[in-house]
Amino acid sequence: MIRSLLLVCTLSLLFAPSTLAQADIPINSKWLSDRVLVTWACNHFQGTNMAVVVTEQGLVIIDTGLSPSTVRRQRELIESELGRSDFRYIINTHMHNDHAFANEVFPDATVIAHQNSVVALEREVESIPELLERVRSSRERYVAWAAETSPDSTSGIHAREGVAAFDVGIADLEAGIEPRYPTVTFERHHTLRLGDVRLELFDFTSFHSDSDLLILIPEERMLFTGDVFWGGQLPFLREETLDRFPQVLDTWKTILEESPDLTTVVPGHSDVPLAVEDFRGMYHYLSRLWADVTAAREADTPLVRFLMQNTFKERYPEVADYSYIRREYNLHQHNIYMLWQLAGG
Numbered sequence: 188m189i190r191s192l193l194l195v196c197t198l199s200l201l202f203a204p205s206t207l208a209q210a211d212i213p214i215n216s217k218w219l220s221d222r223v224l225v226t227w228a229c230n231h232f233q234g235t236n237m238a239v240v241v242t243e244q245g246l247v248i249i250d251t252g253l254s255p256s257t258v259r260r261q262r263e264l265i266e267s268e269l270g271r272s273d274f275r276y277i278i279n280t281h282m283h284n285d286h287a288f289a290n291e292v293f294p295d296a297t298v299i300a301h302q303n304s305v306v307a308l309e310r311e312v313e314s315i316p317e318l319l320e321r322v323r324s325s326r327e328r329y330v331a332w333a334a335e336t337s338p339d340s341t342s343g344i345h346a347r348e349g350v351a352a353f354d355v356g357i358a359d360l361e362a363g364i365e366p367r368y369p370t371v372t373f374e375r376h377h378t379l380r381l382g383d384v385r386l387e388l389f390d391f392t393s394f395h396s397d398s399d400l401l402i403l404i405p406e407e408r409m410l411f412t413g414d415v416f417w418g419g420q421l422p423f424l425r426e427e428t429l430d431r432f433p434q435v436l437d438t439w440k441t442i443l444e445e446s447p448d449l450t451t452v453v454p455g456h457s458d459v460p461l462a463v464e465d466f467r468g469m470y471h472y473l474s475r476l477w478a479d480v481t482a483a484r485e486a487d488t489p490l491v492r493f494l495m496q497n498t499f500k501e502r503y504p505e506v507a508d509y510s511y512i513r514r515e516y517n518l519h520q521h522n523i524y525m526l527w528q529l530a531g532g
């Protein structure tokens with residue numbers, strides 16, 4: 188009995204499809220409101236959230252993706268869902284390859300992004316050879332993972348989706364992408380009015396990259412955050428753009444004040460947990476930490492004493508359950524050092 192079961196199992200493993208064709212990578216979509224549809228590739232492997240905002244004066248795409256081949260399929264889905272193809276703008280939340288390399292799929296749309304975005308995208312394009320190396324080695328890890336998992340299990344599907352997504356990404360990068368650079372840029376704030384919908388774009392370059400922006404759609408009570416936040420993990424201040432932090436904190440306050448009824452935050456990827464409460468809680472954490480650090484500096488408190496007195500869980504209850512250690516690095520201490528430096532001039 189056991190023997191025949193084993194035989195059946197072995198045979199089913201032998202004949203089960205061990206790979207996923209690129210055309211079979213699932214393309215998903217979800218209406219977030221009457222006017223906003225989000226699409227992404229894969230069910231388990233991480234996809235980039237590409238959204239479309241439907242307005243009287245044309246369609247606005249928020250972020251594209253790394254692979255033009257996959258984004259072309261997302262575009263087809265949008266066109267058949269909406270019955271229109273008047274893509275007027277692309278807004279990139281930032282210029283990392285997995286958010287902006289597929290801008291070419293919408294050749295007629297005007298690209299809007301942060302002032303630093305042209306240089307940021309040039310940098311991404313220059314580093315395609317290194318990116319290809321990284322993607323190829325990730326693919327190898329996923330191939331090994333796929334070999335040791337059943338194609339029917341969640342991890343087996345995840346692994347196979349990953350291999351297929353890496354394959355299509357590698358093929359697209361090898362074929363060469365045609366970068367589409369922003370032609371409308373701004374430094375701090377930009378308003379885009381399109382008849383019945385208004386999009387407010389805010390500089391938010393203190394955390395993930397030097398080209399991050401947040402997009403608020405007041406009518407939809409919706410906020411797009413790109414890769415800036417990951418619910419459940421402490422936000423992490425970027426040393427290179429530290430001097431912008433006080434201004435970004437003011438912007439954060441403005442967004443919260445302008446949208447007390449915010450109901451949806453849309454992160455940059457399909458598998459990122461993020462709720463409105465996370466967005467509020469992280470603001471309270473960082474604004475209080477900034478006030479604590481500046482008060483301690485004014486009182487000439489030594490850093491060692493501040494670190495000893497600053498008990499994380501009691502002082503910042505909104506983020507008490509968040510993980511604050513990443514790759515053996517203490518994110519809370521990092522934030523304190525950054526703000527200490529900033530408050531000291």
Ligand SMILES: [Zn+2]
Nearest residue numbers: 281283395414
């Ligand atoms: Zn990113």
